[in-house]
Amino acid sequence: MQYLPNIIFALILIAGVGFFVKNIRKLIRNINLGKDVDRSDNKAARWKNMAKIALGQYKMVRRPVSGILHVAVYLGFIIINIEVLEIIIDGLFGTHRVFQPILGAAFYGFLIGTFEVLAAIVFIAVVVFWIRRNVIRIKRFWNKEMTGWPKNDGNIILYFEMVLMSLFIVMNASDIAFQEAGIGNPISQFVYPLLSGFSPETLHLIEQSAWWIHIVGILAFLNYLYYSKHLHILLAFPNTFYAKLKPKGELDNLEAVTKEVQLMMDPNADPYAAPAEGTESDVPEKFGASDVTDLNWVQLMNAYTCTECGRCTSACPANLTGKELSPRAIMMKTRDRMEEVGANIDANGGTFKDDGKQLLNDYISPEELWACTSCNACVEECPVNIDPLSIIIDMRRYLVMEESAAPQELNMMMTNIENNGAPWQYNQMDRLNWKDEE
Structure with missing residues (x-):
């Protein structure tokens, strides 16, 4: 029974x-689709x-209020969770503040004190975020796509x-020995008097309960990330690394179109020749x-x-002029469809079974699509370099x-370019008649 808590913690x-x-x-499987x-x-x-961008939060602070608050939460939460390493060692081996004798009382107190100050800053910043979202009700948090789960998730x-x-x-405030040492408790020392009426046994129970709920909460938070928009905590780093480096106004050429053009311009090519059976060219590539699955893995x-x-x-x-388009909704719908395809694969033994649906029309x-002006404002504004x-x-x-299925105006323009060489x-x-006009 002595090691039962350690076994439970390990499990x-x-x-x-x-x-x-x-x-x-x-x-990773879904992205690789x-x-x-x-x-x-x-x-x-x-x-x-x-x-x-990901580590330095460069694009976040362009909007100072939310940007600075986000930096505070980001740095505070990451640094505070360094203490999780001590919690894991204590949980597995039954020790208590195992790093204190190793690091020395002064340095350990400095670290925990820093963590406490950061925890208070994070708490205040999160309260401000909650007020901005639910009391001030900043407009961008209340677009029509931000209902149901997306709204609750935030x-x-x-x-x-x-x-x-x-x-x-x-947890720190209820640790009697830690409070009596008076080192590393710049915030919890003000909470400790509120607990002074409890017996040492009750304080120990409060400390242990806070310790257990804290570590279980961290593990729950870790697993919640996959289902939440806060997956960007992990993906912001690879996403900014693999973001497009070309000028924002430069569009990529479709390889499938390039191959078709090269075939048309090759005098020795036989456009009617049947492709070799079983090769990739056996199935015409979609334009x-x-x-x-037609998008690339970076887009996913x-x-x-x-x-x-x-x-x-x-x-x-x-969007500002009342059009249907919301770049955020484009990304959310793409993710929802990707999750649907992934669930389909899981339900069918690792292969996708046609469900009669697709991203176009069923989601977007x-x-x-045609409301977009291709101005790249969405790409420029994104704090983690997403490219809707x-x-x-x-x-x-x-x-x-x-x-x-282009709009009539665009079809007319393309027809004019084809026939007249101009829109x-x-x-x-x-x-050139214009040059003769007086």
């Missing part, structure tokens, strides 16, 4: 970490982007952080994207990385080249 730790690893493997794309070029620029994570920070302070990672902060949508000129409407425009462009390519509807011979 909880194994279950928590094991479930997290299982979900991360599923996440996308087409391959090479983003291994210019590693120096990529490392710089990751350090500047609050749940705030409650998680409030509780975890409070438990850390209570553009109609489902998540973008969808999982989306923080749902709404900065993209709040800067989108189409042509009206949303690339998904919009690929889906519009599918509509034009596979379904001939305007007049003969090529008349194109």
Whole structure:
């Protein structure tokens, strides 16, 4: 019975970490449903982007209030959780504050004191976030796509952080020996008097309860990430590393279209020749994207990385003028479809069974796609370099080249370019008439 708490702790730790690893493997599987794309070029620029944007929060602080608060929560939460290492060792081996004799009372007190101050800052910042979201009701948190789970998810994570920070302070405040030492308790010393009426046995019970709930809460938070927009805590780093480095206005050429053009311009090519049976060319490649498997893996990672902060949508000129488009919704719908495809694969023994649905029309409407002005405001605003425009462009390519479903105005322009060499509807011979006008 002496080692029963240690055994229980080990089982909880194994279950928590094991479930997290299982979900991360599923996440990687789903991202790899996308087409391959090479983003291994210019590693120096990529490392710089990751350090500047994901680690340094460069784009977050463009909006100072939310940016500075986010930096406080980000740094505080990460640094405070260094203490989880001590908690794990104590839980597995039955020790108590195992690092205190190793690091020395003064340095250990400095570390825990720093953690307490950060915990208080995080708590205050999270309360401000909650007020901004639920009392001030900032508009971008209340768009039509932010209902149901997306709306609740934002609050749940705030409650998680409030509780975890409070438990850390209570755990220290109820540790009699730690409080009597008077080192490392700049915040918990003010909570300790509130507990002074309890017996030492009760205080020990409070400390142990706070300790257990704190570590179980951290493991629960870790596993909650997969189901939450806060997956960006993990994915912001690879997402910024693999983000496109080309100028924002430069669109990629479709390899499938390039192959077709090369075939048309090759005088020795036989366009009617049958492809070798069983080869990849046996199945014609789709132009553009109609489902998540037509997108590349970076675009799918973008969808999982989306923080749902709404900065993209709040800067989108189409959305601001009442159009259907919301770049945030594009990413959320892509992620939802990806999860649906992943669940289909899990339910069918590792293979996808056609469900008669796709990203286009079932999730994202042509009206949303054609509302986009291709201005890149959403890409510029995103704090973790997500690129909703690339998904919009690929889906519009599918509509034009596979379904001939472009808007009438665009069809007229393309017809004029084909026939007249210009977007305007007049003969090529008349194109320079303007120079004769007085």
